[in-house]
Amino acid sequence: MRYVSLDRVVPGMELAYDVIDDNGRLLVGSKSKINYNYIERLYEFGFHGIYINDEFSEDIEINSPISQKLRRRGMDCLKKMDIDGCREVASSIVDEMLNNPDISIDMQDIRTFDNYTYAHSMNVAILCTAMGIGYGLLATELGYLATAALLHDFGKLMIPEEVLNKKGKLTPEEYKLVKSHPVMSYEAIKDREDLSAHIKVAVLYHHENVDGTGYPKGITGDKQTIYTKILHVADVYDALTASRSYKDAYSSYEALEYLMGNCGTMFDMDCVVLLEKYVPLFLKGTDIELSNGSQGIIIENSGMHNLRPVVKLYDGKKVDLLDPLNMNITITKSQGKALGISEANERGRRSMIG
Numbered sequence: 001m002r003y004v005s006l007d008r009v010v011p012g013m014e015l016a017y018d019v020i021d022d023n024g025r026l027l028v029g030s031k032s033k034i035n036y037n038y039i040e041r042l043y044e045f046g047f048h049g050i051y052i053n054d055e056f057s058e059d060i061e062i063n064s065p066i067s068q069k070l071r072r073r074g075m076d077c078l079k080k081m082d083i084d085g086c087r088e089v090a091s092s093i094v095d096e097m098l099n100n101p102d103i104s105i106d107m108q109d110i111r112t113f114d115n116y117t118y119a120h121s122m123n124v125a126i127l128c129t130a131m132g133i134g135y136g137l138l139a140t141e142l143g144y145l146a147t148a149a150l151l152h153d154f155g156k157l158m159i160p161e162e163v164l165n166k167k168g169k170l171t172p173e174e175y176k177l178v179k180s181h182p183v184m185s186y187e188a189i190k191d192r193e194d195l196s197a198h199i200k201v202a203v204l205y206h207h208e209n210v211d212g213t214g215y216p217k218g219i220t221g222d223k224q225t226i227y228t229k230i231l232h233v234a235d236v237y238d239a240l241t242a243s244r245s246y247k248d249a250y251s252s253y254e255a256l257e258y259l260m261g262n263c264g265t266m267f268d269m270d271c272v273v274l275l276e277k278y279v280p281l282f283l284k285g286t287d288i289e290l291s292n293g294s295q296g297i298i299i300e301n302s303g304m305h306n307l308r309p310v311v312k313l314y315d316g317k318k319v320d321l322l323d324p325l326n327m328n329i330t331i332t333k334s335q336g337k338a339l340g341i342s343e344a345n346e347r348g349r350r351s352m353i354g
């Protein structure tokens with residue numbers, strides 16, 4: 001199984017992973033043979049790539065941290081703004097992930113602009129749960145964290161899409177409206193006595209920076225809970241790696257570089273390190289080019305291999321970048337793109353974070 005960007009997809013390829021639409025409904029099922037019609041529909045829906053099965057990548061297994069069924073159920077509950085449903089989904093995410101001995105968030109997300117908030121909230125819940133497990137939180141605490149992650153952007157569901165997806169600069173009023181979403185999310189849950197205060201506080205403060213420059217209150221890291229700090233890091237990581245109408249997606253490498261570069265100002269360093277434990281710089285099954293000119297795909301990540309993965313070259317040879325003999329080799333391109341944050345992406349990111 002490997003990831004292929006849509007411009008490299010050709011008819012006859014076999015889909016390896018379900019593609020779902022904005023409503024969490026199945027658009028093209030795994031094992032389908034791709035034809036021109038499917039490719040056109042994938043472009044229309046705004047997808048950027050798909051996972052395929054082929055002979056070269058048949059030994060590569062990429063496991064989603066949660067089942068596709070649960071992902072779809074979560075997106076459905078978010079769409080309906082069903083708080084009870086979200087709580088149940090949060091506890092199922094925790095159960096599924098606690099039962100997965102080898103968590104690696106290795107999968108490139110397959111989503112469109114339009115389902116952004118639903119897919120984003122599900123992804124943030126998965127990232128938060130992985131980080132919470134790494135931090136040593138108990139199952140109940142992980143449930144608070146995953147619930148906060150699912151509910152954190154509820155307020156955005158009340159903001160018109162033309163404002164959320166606006167390409168140009170937001171007017172001061174629109175910007176104020178977007179920035180009010182943590183308070184709106186909090187307002188939607190604050191009277192629920194069955195929700196822990198940990199959840200409400202994390203939702204309200206998920207845009208607070210550790211140096212006190214965030215919003216809505218400008219509280220510093222020493223006054224933030226671990227739930228707030230983890231949620232902030234997971235939220236920004238997932239926002240950066242998504243494509244939006246006003247910016248291209250950052251690669252995992254670029255997003256982690258950005259997070260690390262903002263430790264101590266925006267983010268708590270321990271939380272960024274926790275994220276790096278579970279999110280590889282280069283996702284499994286993606287195309288890369290090495291500094292010696294050879295090309296292949298990533299076939300193994302985990303632990304130190306998150307930084308120095310194992311690569312299968314197109315001639316079939318394997319190169320373990322963690323091997324001292326290969327330490328002088330670096331990855332120079334990922335999915336045909338030179339590494340590094342482009343100026344255009346950085347401008348988009350600035351307009352997003354404000």
Ligand SMILES: [Fe+2]
Nearest residue numbers: 152153181206
């Ligand atoms: Fe948010």
